Amino acid sequence: MTATAAPPQTAAPAEPPVHRASLRKRLIPYWLLLPGIVWLLVFFVLPMVYQASTSVQTGSLEEGFKVTWHFQTYWDAFTEYLPQFLRSLAYAGTATVLCLLLGYPLAYLIAFKAGRWRNLLLVLVIAPFFTSFLIRTLAWKTILADGSPVVGVLDKIGFLDVTSWLGITEGSRVLATPLAVVCGLTYNFLPFMILPLYTSLERIDTRLHEAAGDLYATPATVFRKVTFPLSMPGVVSGTLLTFIPASGDYVNAELLGSTDTRMIGNVIQSQYLRILDYPTAAALSFILMAIVLIMVTVYIRRAGTEDLV
Amino acid sequence: MRWLRRNLVVIAGLGTLAYLILPNVVVTVFSFNNPTGRFNYAWQEFSLDAWKDPCGVADLCGSLSLSLQIALWATIGATVLGTAIAFALVRYRFRARGAVNSLIFLPMAMPEIVMAASLLALFLNMGIQLGFWTILIAHVMFCLSFVVAAVKARVLSMDPRLEEAARDLYAGPVQTFLRVTLPIAAPGIAAGALLSFALSFDDFIITNFNSGNTVTFPMFVWGSAQRGTPVQINVIGTAMFVIAVLVVLAGQWAGNRRKKAQPK
Numbered sequence: 422m423t424a425t426a427a428p429p430q431t432a433a434p435a436e437p438p439v440h441r442a443s444l445r446k447r448l449i450p451y452w453l454l455l456p457g458i459v460w461l462l463v464f465f466v467l468p469m470v471y472q473a474s475t476s477v478q479t480g481s482l483e484e485g486f487k488v489t490w491h492f493q494t495y496w497d498a499f500t501e502y503l504p505q506f507l508r509s510l511a512y513a514g515t516a517t518v519l520c521l522l523l524g525y526p527l528a529y530l531i532a533f534k535a536g537r538w539r540n541l542l543l544v545l546v547i548a549p550f551f552t553s554f555l556i557r558t559l560a561w562k563t564i565l566a567d568g569s570p571v572v573g574v575l576d577k578i579g580f581l582d583v584t585s586w587l588g589i590t591e592g593s594r595v596l597a598t599p600l601a602v603v604c605g606l607t608y609n610f611l612p613f614m615i616l617p618l619y620t621s622l623e624r625i626d627t628r629l630h631e632a633a634g635d636l637y638a639t640p641a642t643v644f645r646k647v648t649f650p651l652s653m654p655g656v657v658s659g660t661l662l663t664f665i666p667a668s669g670d671y672v673n674a675e676l677l678g679s680t681d682t683r684m685i686g687n688v689i690q691s692q693y694l695r696i697l698d699y700p701t702a703a704a705l706s707f708i709l710m711a712i713v714l715i716m717v718t719v720y721i722r723r724a725g726t727e728d729l730v
Numbered sequence: 731m732r733w734l735r736r737n738l739v740v741i742a743g744l745g746t747l748a749y750l751i752l753p754n755v756v757v758t759v760f761s762f763n764n765p766t767g768r769f770n771y772a773w774q775e776f777s778l779d780a781w782k783d784p785c786g787v788a789d790l791c792g793s794l795s796l797s798l799q800i801a802l803w804a805t806i807g808a809t810v811l812g813t814a815i816a817f818a819l820v821r822y823r824f825r826a827r828g829a830v831n832s833l834i835f836l837p838m839a840m841p842e843i844v845m846a847a848s849l850l851a852l853f854l855n856m857g858i859q860l861g862f863w864t865i866l867i868a869h870v871m872f873c874l875s876f877v878v879a880a881v882k883a884r885v886l887s888m889d890p891r892l893e894e895a896a897r898d899l900y901a902g903p904v905q906t907f908l909r910v911t912l913p914i915a916a917p918g919i920a921a922g923a924l925l926s927f928a929l930s931f932d933d934f935i936i937t938n939f940n941s942g943n944t945v946t947f948p949m950f951v952w953g954s955a956q957r958g959t960p961v962q963i964n965v966i967g968t969a970m971f972v973i974a975v976l977v978v979l980a981g982q983w984a985g986n987r988r989k990k991a992q993p994k
Contacts (some may be wrong), residue, residue, distance in 0.1 A: 449818075450822035453815065454830060456810075461837070465833075471852045475854075523742075523749065524746065526739050545750070549753075550974070552757065552968075553947065556966075564756055611749070669841025670935075686935075690939075694938070699851070707844075710840060
């Protein structure tokens with residue numbers, strides 16, 4: 422600020438203090454960063470290193486584990502649990518698409534049509550965050566139980582015939598089938614889709630809609646050519662916030678599914694906490710991380726919003 | 731038919747909202763149930779017993795208070811560390827800025843289970859006893875990125891000329907920060923803190939891996955899913971929902987009032 426009108430230095434201070442002050446100023450960002458970054462390095466990066474070393478160990482719980490650079494574990498774990506990997510990606514992918522299809526109308530409604538109800542609707546989207554998601558997932562057990570009203574209606578309108586034919590339900594049963602797990606995943610991560618969608622929709626200048634209408638665009642064309650492209654940042658971050666956690670989830674598969682719907686998260690959890698086969702568990706978790714990071718990178722490149730990161 | 735077409739978005743949106751709220755309705759209704767077996771999955775008869783005695787189940791309120799404590803400390807830790815990082819990232823140009831940005835982004839771009847498992851690998855290798863401290867460490871770690879994101883968004887939209895004006899009026903750096911910078915950044919910091927609290931209080935996956943024998947509230951709910959869920963869990967779920975709605979509405983009301991009080 423003083424650069425433009427530097428007063429003539431009458432009592433020129435000694436050179437070193439000035440230098441030290443500017444050095445201190447240059448160090449400010451580093452002091453601000455230090456505690457948080459150290460925390461992340463010690464409790465986020467370092468654990469990855471430890472897990473990497475665990476994944477190339479062999480041994481047993483009784484004799485102890487030693488690093489033997491046994492990379493075979495990766496291949497064995499991958500081939501043995503390939504069905505669970507594929508199932509996780511299929512479930513998470515389906516849940517993400519469903520979240521987008523279900524979340525978009527609600528986000529659109531809140532952004533453009535809610536008027537004075539906007540705040541209340543937003544609260545109703547956010548509030549479930551504060552009720553334990555485990556309690557809400559358990560509630561799905563009641564909703565989808567055999568003979569419950571919801572299942573009864575789905576059965577009556579023939580929905581369950583279609584899903585049974587597709588192999589995602591069994592007869593008039595919904596609980597303990599893939600449909601139940603995908604329903605739970607969709608439900609659990611829906612707010613993570615709605616909020617980014619809402620944020621990017623809300624930023625759109627509604628005069629653009631009017632302009633498009635004045636130029637004889639039908640509502641469908643306005644949506645396809647104006648609204649949807651402008652909401653792309655929300656679509657991208659929403660799908661990421663849904664797909665990434667869903668791919669590693671094991672709660673829905675455990676509470677709403679059966680042994681036939683186990684996802685890779687269930688395998689990692691039981692390997693780490695029940696079977697105590699740490700090397701296999703570590704290898705599985707690294708394979709999952711690699712798959713997700715590759716898919717996310719490719720997706721962000723394709724969607725063309727790299728400034729998101 | 732035309733009416734249906736014109737209101738398609740409203741109908742679909744309200745349908746989604748119903749899907750979102752349905753479990754909360756079920757949780758509330760079943761908090762008034764008097765179940766006959768161990769499991770509270772089928773409606774039997776109306777009863778207020780659980781509401782009269784929400785702590786009537788062994789360990790339930792203990793786990794609840796533990797979760798609240800952990801969430802409180804994790805929020806304080808993550809908010810302080812995260813706010814400092816956010817200010818450094820927005821306000822200063824320095825080397826390794828890109829690296830810091832990606833380090834902050836990574837925890838959010840990774841399935842939770844990967845972080846949970848790797849932390850467990852660290853604690854096992856180091857021979858650290860799992861419990862309160864390992865849970866707290868983990869919670870501060872994963873809340874940090876969300877605080878940085880929330881505060882960064884707010885600080886980015888701040889006009890730096892306000893601070894320059896304060897300095898021109900002879901405010902010292904500390905005074906400028908406390909009287910000008912902090913109040914403007916406060917909504918972002920509050921949003922980050924609120925998010926941290928909710929994330930920490932509700933976290934199950936990372937806690938499941940790093941809690942040892944310590945039982946937080948989500949751990950208690952998880953365990954009860956196998957043993958039989960007491961009705962009290964529904965009572966607490968309902969109470970949390972109501973409190974959350976009231977807190978958020980009160981916050982918005984206060985925000986609106988302040989906005990109206992401020993002349994443009």
